[in-house]
Amino acid sequence: MQHMTIRKSLIWLGGLMILAFLLYTLLDVSGTDLTPQDRINTFSTRFLGIFIEAVPFLLLGSLVSGLIEVYVSKDDLLKLLPKNPILATAGGAVMGFAFPVCECGVVPVTRRLFTKGLPMSVGIAFLLAAPVMNPIVFVSTFIAFGWGEIIVLRFVMTIVVAVSVGLIFAYLARPHETLLPVSFAPVRGGNWGIQPLPPQKMTLIGGLYRAGRIASDEFFEMGRFLIIGSLLAAWMQTRISQQSLLDIGSGAFVSVLVMQGLAFLLSLCSTVDSFVALSFLNTFSTGSLVAFLTFGPMVDIKSAMMFAGVFKKKVVVYLIVLPFLMTLLIGIWVNIWMMR
Amino acid sequence: MNITKIPAKDAIKIMILFGMSGYLAYTILSENLGNYINNSRFVWLTWVAVGLFFVLGVVNVLPFLRPKADATVLLIETSSIMPKSWIVMFICALPLLLGVLIPSQPLDVKSLTGTLSTTVSVSNTTVITRDPLKRNILDWLRAFSLEADKTAFDGTQAQFSGFIYRNPEFPDGVFMVGRFVVACCTADADPIGLPVYAPQADDLAEGQWVEVRGTFLAGEFRRAITPILQVEMIEPIEQPKNSYLYP
Missing domain, CATH: 2.40.50 (OB fold (Dihydrolipoamide Acetyltransferase, E2P))
Structure with a gap:
């Protein structure tokens, strides 16, 4: 017990020290003509920009999560999935076309689907692929790049990476080793959100009311991670120049790394990242652009923070590292293939 | 009528939800939204957020507007067991605090x-x-x-x-x-x-x-x-x- 208290105190201390460092670097204006107030203004504008852009998607995701909890039964869900685990995982990767959510909305929806008994591999494939595999992103990528290698590679790479990571989890992980207890409650004999009601008692208004209550809890639960992620992304953008990253290099290998780093730091919404990638079209390799468009929607600062609300720490690391390495390798391969 | 008393954390939660709705609506109407996002393309999305925050606020305040007996049933039926710590509340209130306390201005x-x-x-x-x-x-x-x-x-x-x-x-x-x-x-x-x-x-x-x-x-x-x-x-x-x- 005492051991736990010491550990908790150390975490608090570490967190406070990081916070103090971030605040210090934000307000440190030595060597510039700026005042701390200027820095706070820029930070606030950048933070609110990311938050205001992302929050409608988080709310819609929370609402879908609430509706799933109330209206979708475990049996319905399992009936729709193929029995073969590989086919089921592939199904998870394209499920975004049925539940069109971006990376801010996908986390609450996936967590809810897990509580409904969705297999681990299918949920992971859905979580990683859905921010790209949906009609809105297809249209925005098409408007930005037209029909060509970038749009094809973006969607193919997303399926390959999402299904591969999903299958790794299918064969090597058990739900209780992967999910936080809060995402796994039904198996433990409870239901984490709302006390169950006998289905026959539910009226339409009653159902919608319950979905709304769940959605608001979901907003607070996931919203805090979105906000912490947006704060970190805004800090990065206020202190680190985008140009300094781009200056690092544009070789077949380094360009992919740089664009992956940029995708992680910028934390853009997948529905609009194509327009940002377009501005790098003339300066960066195709492989790096595709890595930007594939890795960014799967993992960025804010979604990584949100993963921490669903999965155990070790799993969060895997969910960042595996897509990172796979998109890196495919990006480099695309560059080498294009140079031939 | 005996109205149910709102516990402090629920009151803060309701205030954050209505506050967010009001803040975003004000940002759109005062034409400050353009300081944060591409408002020629995404203003409708922010209106969606205004509406959803408002609806969630209403859903959360509803049980407390009913007579005590009804409200207790409604709250028990839909009570959340999720932790609602003060830190979570504070983090979720941060956008609202920054938006209200720091004057809105574009990047320059x-x-x-x-x-x-x-x-x-x-x-x-x-x-x-x-x-x-x-x-x-x-x-x-x-x-x-x-x-x-x-x-x-x-x-x-x-x-x-x-x-x-x-x-x-x-x-x-x-x-x-x-x-x-x-x-x-x-x-x-x-x-x-x-x-x-x-x-x-x-x-x-x-x-x-x-x-x-x-x-x-x-x-x-x-x-x-x-x-x-x-x-x-x-x-x-x-x-x-x-x-x-x-x-």
């Missing part, structure tokens, strides 16, 4: 972490059809990208606006007039600018918004041949309400 010259870019992307289908005197900085940079011979713009008249960006490395009398290009939100804000030669404007401070008119003449700028506007007229202007350019 003080937000730059590097310099202004003079390269923009163009696709094979990019065509600049706008009248030269009505083109903005983004239109001109696109036109320059599409033309290999930078002297082709010599003698062309142009008029545009932006903020002044000075750099000790620029030649005497030369500064840049810049704007931020925002595709989605301030996360992707890209500062771009055009070099101008206006020795008569040396007294204008960095960051001042100006309207410039003049003629392009290709010259060396940052070790490349670039059209530089030879300014004939420059006048300070107020920062426009929508200060970003949208691609």
Whole structure:
């Protein structure tokens, strides 16, 4: 017990020290003509920009999560999935076309689907692929790049990476080793959100009311991670120049790394990242652009923070590292293939 | 009627939900939304958030507006077991606190972490059809990208606006007039600018918004041949309400 208290105190201390460092670097204006107030203004504008852009998607995701909890039964869900685990995982990767959510909305929806008994591999494939595999992103990528290698590679790479990571989890992980207890409650004999009601008692208004209550809890639960992620992304953008990253290099290998780093730091919404990638079209390799468009929607600062609300720490690391390495390798391969 | 008392944490939760709805609605109506996101494309999404926050606020306040007995049943039926710590509440209130306490303003010259870019992307289908005197900085940079011979713009008249960006490395009398290009939100804000030669404007401070008119003449700028506007007229202007350019 005492051991736990010491550990908790150390975490608090570490967190406070990081916070103090971030605040210090934000307000440190030595060597510039700026005042701390200027820095706070820029930070606030950048933070609110990311938050205001992302929050409608988080709310819609929370609402879908609430509706799933109330209206979708475990049996319905399992009936729709193929029995073969590989086919089921592939199904998870394209499920975004049925539940069109971006990376801010996908986390609450996936967590809810897990509580409904969705297999681990299918949920992971859905979580990683859905921010790209949906009609809105297809249209925005098409408007930005037209029909060509970038749009094809973006969607193919997303399926390959999402299904591969999903299958790794299918064969090597058990739900209780992967999910936080809060995402796994039904198996433990409870239901984490709302006390169950006998289905026959539910009226339409009653159902919608319950979905709304769940959605608001979901907003607070996931919203805090979105906000912490947006704060970190805004800090990065206020202190680190985008140009300094781009200056690092544009070789077949380094360009992919740089664009992956940029995708992680910028934390853009997948529905609009194509327009940002377009501005790098003339300066960066195709492989790096595709890595930007594939890795960014799967993992960025804010979604990584949100993963921490669903999965155990070790799993969060895997969910960042595996897509990172796979998109890196495919990006480099695309560059080498294009140079031939 | 015996109305149920609202516990402190639930009260804060309800205030955050209604507060967010009100804050976002105010940001749209006061035309400050353009300081944060590309409001020509995404204002409807923010209205969706206004509506959803309001509905969630109502859903959370509803049990407390009923007579005590009914409310107890409703609360038990839908009570959440999720932890609602004060820290979670504080984090979720942060956007509201920053939005209310810090005056809304767009990114400007003080937000730059590097310099202004003079390269923009163009696709094979990019065509600049706008009248030269009505083109903005983004239109001109696109036109320059599409033309290999930078002297082709010599003698062309142009008029545009932006903020002044000075750099000790620029030649005497030369500064840049810049704007931020925002595709989605301030996360992707890209500062771009055009070099101008206006020795008569040396007294204008960095960051001042100006309207410039003049003629392009290709010259060396940052070790490349670039059209530089030879300014004939420059006048300070107020920062426009929508200060970003949208691609």
